[in-house]
Amino acid sequence: MRRLILSLSLTLLPVAALAQAANPATQEEAQIVQEVLGATSAAPVTPQEAFDEIRSFGLSEREGGALDAFSLASQGNLAMIRQEGSNNEALFDQTGNGNLAVLLQLGDGNTTTAQQIGTGNVFGVRIAGSYNTLDVLQDGSDNTYLLDYVGDGQTLPSAVQSGVGNQAVQVGEISAPFGVQQYGDGMQMIIRHNGAQ
Amino acid sequence: MPGRLVLAAVLVPFLAFGFAASGEDPARIEAELDGDTLLMRGIFEAADPPSAELSYTLDVRKRGASGTSSTRQGGVFTPAADRADTLSTVRLGVQPGDTVEARLEVIGPAGLVAGADFRDTIR
Numbered sequence: 362m363r364r365l366i367l368s369l370s371l372t373l374l375p376v377a378a379l380a381q382a383a384n385p386a387t388q389e390e391a392q393i394v395q396e397v398l399g400a401t402s403a404a405p406v407t408p409q410e411a412f413d414e415i416r417s418f419g420l421s422e423r424e425g426g427a428l429d430a431f432s433l434a435s436q437g438n439l440a441m442i443r444q445e446g447s448n449n450e451a452l453f454d455q456t457g458n459g460n461l462a463v464l465l466q467l468g469d470g471n472t473t474t475a476q477q478i479g480t481g482n483v484f485g486v487r488i489a490g491s492y493n494t495l496d497v498l499q500d501g502s503d504n505t506y507l508l509d510y511v512g513d514g515q516t517l518p519s520a521v522q523s524g525v526g527n528q529a530v531q532v533g534e535i536s537a538p539f540g541v542q543q544y545g546d547g548m549q550m551i552i553r554h555n556g557a558q
Numbered sequence: 559m560p561g562r563l564v565l566a567a568v569l570v571p572f573l574a575f576g577f578a579a580s581g582e583d584p585a586r587i588e589a590e591l592d593g594d595t596l597l598m599r600g601i602f603e604a605a606d607p608p609s610a611e612l613s614y615t616l617d618v619r620k621r622g623a624s625g626t627s628s629t630r631q632g633g634v635f636t637p638a639a640d641r642a643d644t645l646s647t648v649r650l651g652v653q654p655g656d657t658v659e660a661r662l663e664v665i666g667p668a669g670l671v672a673g674a675d676f677r678d679t680i681r
Contacts, residue, residue, distance in 0.1 A: 423595050427649055438631040442620075443595075443651030449625030456632045466625075 405549055406505055406530050408433050411483045414507050414532050415463050418487035424463075433459045433481060440464075446471075446491070457482070468513075473497070477504070485509070493517060501525045507532055524548075585664050585672035587616075596620075596652045596680070600645040600662040602672065607637035613665045616646040622656030622680075656680040 406414070412428055420428065424441055431439050438455045440462045446469040453462045454476040462475055462484035468491035475484050475497040482499050485507030495517040497506055505528040506520055520529055521542045528549035529541040541550050584604035590597045600616040615632040631646040650658065660676040 421595070423592060424649065427597075427647075438616075438633060438646045439649075440618075440629045440631060440647070441649040442627040442629065444624040444627060445651070447623055447625065451625070451627045453629040453631070455630070460631070462629070471625075 405526075406507070406528055406551065408483065408505075411485065411505055411507060411530075414509070414530070415485050417532070418463070418465055418485070418509060420463075420465075428463075431461060433461060433483065438462075444471075451475075453477075453484075455482075460484075468493075471495075475499075475506075479504070483507070490515075496520070498522070499527070501527070504528070505530065583672065583674060585662050585674045587660050587662050587674045587676040589658075589660075589676060589678070591652070591680070594651055594653060596650045596658060598648045598650070598658075598660055598676070600647075600660075600674075601642055602635070602637055602645055602664050603640070603642040604637060604672075605640055607639060608666055608671065610666055611636050612671060614645045614663065615665075616648065616660065616662050618648045618650070618658070618660045620650050620652065620656055620658045622653060624651075624653065624656075652680045654680050 416425055416428060424443065427439070427441060438460045440453050440455065442451050442453070442464050444451060444466045446467060448470045449466045449468070450472040451464050451466060452474040453464070455462055456478045460477050460482045462477065463486070464473060464475070465487045466473060467487070467489045470492040471488050471490070473486060473488065473495045475486070477484060477499045479501045481503045483505045484497065484499070486495065487509045488495065489511045490513040492514045493510065493512065495508070496519040498521045499506060500523045503526045504522050506522065507530045509532045510517065522529065523543070524545050526547045527543045528551065529543065530550070531552040543550070584602055584607065586601050588599045588601055598618055600614065602614070611634050613632065613634045615630060618629045620627040627650060629648050631648070633645065635643055635645060637643060652658065657679050658677070661673070663673045664671045
């Protein structure tokens with residue numbers, strides 16, 4: 362039996378205004394942590410955890426080996442694309458050092474664009490299904506975006522992150538739309554489904 | 559055993575720096591086909607490189623039955639003599655009939671330093 366634990370913590374205006382007065386670097390914070398039979402945690406996803414999540418996308422042995430051999434901090438850009446099906450379209454644009462982008466689109470007619478500017482960014486994304494559309498823009502450094510999406514015919518909300526330290530993470534076998542627009546410093550939105558529907 | 563694709567590297571005339579006449583292209587694209595995966599690397603190697611920070615862009619585009627994949631990756635690096643710098647790596651899932659094109663450009667303070675092109679069809 363599955364039990365869903367949902368922990369929702371939102372800090373928005375006017376609380377954010379007070380926080381901003383105390384810490385100008387933190388303009389607003391929003392955290393959503395959703396897990397199944399696991400401890401909720403607001404801890405940021407580390408690069409290693411991000412890699413582990415990406416590995417669970419169903420990478421081949423070769424792709425997993427490339428992931429294992431890659432170091433965000435020291436090696437520079439890496440992009441892995443595997444599209445299975447027909448008429449999929451993927452566009453990556455990476456600038457700077459230490460970026461990683463991985464995309465698996467499994468289905469037909471999916472279109473994903475991703476742009477990463479800066480250093481230390483991680484992208485992710487596995488889309489299993491057909492005729493989905495996704496746009497991701499990360500600007501700054503230390504950003505992380507992971508999405509493991511299953512579904513058809515969705516125009517997924519555009520994900521725009523600007524600033525430093527932002528994260529938007531959704532993994533697991535789900536079919537719900539997911540998106541984020543974050544501006545500022547140190548924000549994160551994490552939804553870990555781990556098999557929940 | 560992984561197969562290797564024949565590379566097509568086209569040297570762009572040196573514009574800004576006086577490289578040693580080694581006869582080798584400082585910029586090249588290496589491609590390695592391993593099963594259904596094509597690994598592409600943009601590499602810069604020069605006997606007498608400029609003592610300046612350079613930038614690069616590697617554009618890769620694949621077209622085939624599964625659709626279109628495009629990547630554009632860039633960054634900066636400081637070259638060293640006779641050292642092969644792997645500037646960027648792209649790993650593509652491919653199948654027979656896919657066409658892959660790539661363009662590597664290395665740019666210095668005064669403009670284009672070197673470049674290489676790649677084009678092949680997966681068999």
